[in-house]
Amino acid sequence: xxxxxxxxxxxxxxxxxxxxxxxxxxxxxxxxxxxxxxxxxxxxxxxxxxxxxxxxxxxxxxxxxxxxxxxxxxxxxxxxxxxxxxxxxxxxxxxxxxxxxxxxxxxxxxxxxxxxxxxxxxxxxxxxxxxxxxxxxxxxxxxxxxxxxxxxxxxxxxxxxxxxxxxxxxxxxxxxxxxxxxxxxxxxxxxxxxxxxxxxxxxxxxxxxx
Numbered sequence: 090x091x092x093x094x095x096x097x098x099x100x101x102x103x104x105x106x107x108x109x110x111x112x113x114x115x116x117x118x119x120x121x122x123x124x125x126x127x128x129x130x131x132x133x134x135x136x137x138x139x140x141x142x143x144x145x146x147x148x149x150x151x152x153x154x155x156x157x158x159x160x161x162x163x164x165x166x167x168x169x170x171x172x173x174x175x176x177x178x179x180x181x182x183x184x185x186x187x188x189x190x191x192x193x194x195x196x197x198x199x200x201x202x203x204x205x206x207x208x209x210x211x212x213x214x215x216x217x218x219x220x221x222x223x224x225x226x227x228x229x230x231x232x233x234x235x236x237x238x239x240x241x242x243x244x245x246x247x248x249x250x251x252x253x254x255x256x257x258x259x260x261x262x263x264x265x266x267x268x269x270x271x272x273x274x275x276x277x278x279x280x281x282x283x284x285x286x287x288x289x290x291x292x293x294x295x296x297x298x299x
Contacts, residue, residue: 150166150167151164151165151166151167151298152164152165152167152173152177152182153165153179154179154180154181154182154199154200154201154270155179155180155201156180156201156202156203156268157180157203158203159179160203161201161203161266161267161268162179162201163201163264163266163268163270163297163298163299164298165182165199165296165297165298166295166296166297166298167184167296168184168197168292168293168295168296170186171184171185171186171195171197172184172185172186172187174196180200180201181198181199181200182198182199183196183197183198183199184196184197185197188278188280188281189280190278190279190280192278193276193277193278193279193280193281194276194277194278194281195274195275195276195277195281195282195284196273196274196275196277197272197273197274197293198272198273198274199270199271199272199273199293200270200271200272201268201269201270201271202268202269202270202271203267203268203269204269205269206246206261206263206269209261209269209271210235210246210261212271213248213259213261213271213273214259216259216273217232217250217257217259220250220252221250221252229251229252229253230250230251230252230253231250231251232248232249232250233248233249233250234248235247235248236248236286238286238287238290240290240291240294241294243262243294243297244262244263245260245261245262245290245293245294246260246261246262247259247260247261247286247289247290249284249286255275255276255277255278256275256276256283256284257273257274257275257276257284258272258273258274258275258284258286258289259271259272259273260272260273260274260286260289260290260293262293262294264297264299265299266299270293270297272289272293274289
């Protein structure tokens, strides 16, 4: 069974999509006499959306990431060799790199968290424990100890884990705005370049634009 680090994000994305569908369903049974006004309303809404150009940042390789309340934002540069994942949002940004077999992939998920480091650590550990609980071969599952690495003047903390041949890292660093950037990186499938903490820290540090 494949387990991806961003599975919960996919599920929440589907849930939000479902809510949107319900709202459209409620609005659909309008009287025939209101067709013209509905068309005008739709045109107005479309005109309002166009100036925002939400995909422009992704096309330029820059993604905006904010805390859950939207009060603090940073920009992220898409790592070289990676592409945007369609279910990214302002609260969680995801990138992926497809392996040579066309099915395996390296996936990155980033969150900007206003909580303190203990909450970030607990959240990361609980999410990994959830993945472990879904693993049918516990003998091949392991979690490493929390370690630290410095990249320039930036300090990173991380731990690694593996699930029946799959490998991943949870990394986090404190930013100058007081928030913590929490990152999940995972290789899914086989034949991928092994993940290494020092190269991940270097790549993620280069992606941050405070």
